[in-house]
Amino acid sequence: MPEREFPKLTRPPLREALVDIQLREELPASVLSKFEAPKGFPVRKGIKHGQFQFQMEEDKPFAAKVLTEESLGMRYEREDGSEVVLLRRNGLTYSILKNYPGWEVLREAARDAWQDFLTVSGPVNVSRLAVRYINTVNIPLGADYDDYLTTGPRVPKLVPPVVGGFMQRVLVPIEPDSATAIITQTLEIPAPAVLDIDVFTECSLEGASADIWSRLEKLRNIANRIFFSSLTEKVIQSFI
Known part of the structure; x- marks a missing residue:
């Protein structure tokens, strides 16, 4: 069945769009020194993970103790913060946070970054793939949510x-594609x-x-279907 075509948005309401690739097994810590900053990503920050112990005692301030801590990867950002690449021992994430140019650009940028990742890592096995789109929709206070969301509160x-805030989260198995969608709406x-x-x-x-x-x-096609079926025609037209 051909994939349904959706209208092209000239003003997509995206806060972030990302591609994530995770490995079945973590790479050794020694690989981190071999990662190089992608071209055009001058801002560099370390990513760490660890175990912490929290202590709560009567008449004493709350305390946290670091039990173990190790480097997980590197975070690289464009100067203006519009794009971020996470190179981790357990995979790669490529995010666009501003001026989203479309799926094709995101996909190819992630592909290029992944090829560079493989040059350093060598052969790896991938255990999880994901795409994620975080969108924002302006809804005036007191408005009828049914005018904006097809599955509002x-x-x-x-x-x-009158709803001053809400959070709704559903997990949907997409059996034909062996995928899972987590759809979260908050206000x-x-x-x-x-x-x-x-x-x-x-x-x-x-x-x-x-x-x-x-x-x-x-x-990405699944995410597209969810996006366009989650918003009313009135809202979609405002992004075209």
Whole structure:
């Protein structure tokens, strides 16, 4: 079945769009010194993970103790903060946070970064792929949410119909594509409503496999269907 075509948005409401590739096994810490900053990403920060112990005692201030800590990877940013690349011992994430140029540009940028990753890592096995789109929608206080969201919040009939905030999260299996979608809608006045679409699949693929990109394409198509079916026509038209 051909993929349904959706209108092209000239003003997409994206806060962040990302591609994530995770490895089945972590690379050794020694690989981190071999990672190089992608061209055009001068801002560099370390990524660490560890174990912490929290202590709460009567009449004593709350205390946290670091039990173990080690480097997980590097975070590289463009000067203006518009794009971020995470090179980790357990995978790669490529994010666009400003001026989203479209899926094709994100996909190819992630592909180039992944090729550079493989040059350093050598052969790897990929266990998880994901695409994620975090969108914002301005909804005036007191507005009818049904004018904006197709699955907005509901309140009991005997309660005043003014919602000052909400959070809704659903996990949906997408069986034909062996994928899972996590759809989160939140609102905290006065901030815009957030539509967070996270679509992922578990897999077992060689790092150089072309199937990585065909599967990411399917995940993006799922995310697209969710986005356009989550917003009303009135809202979609405002982004065209």
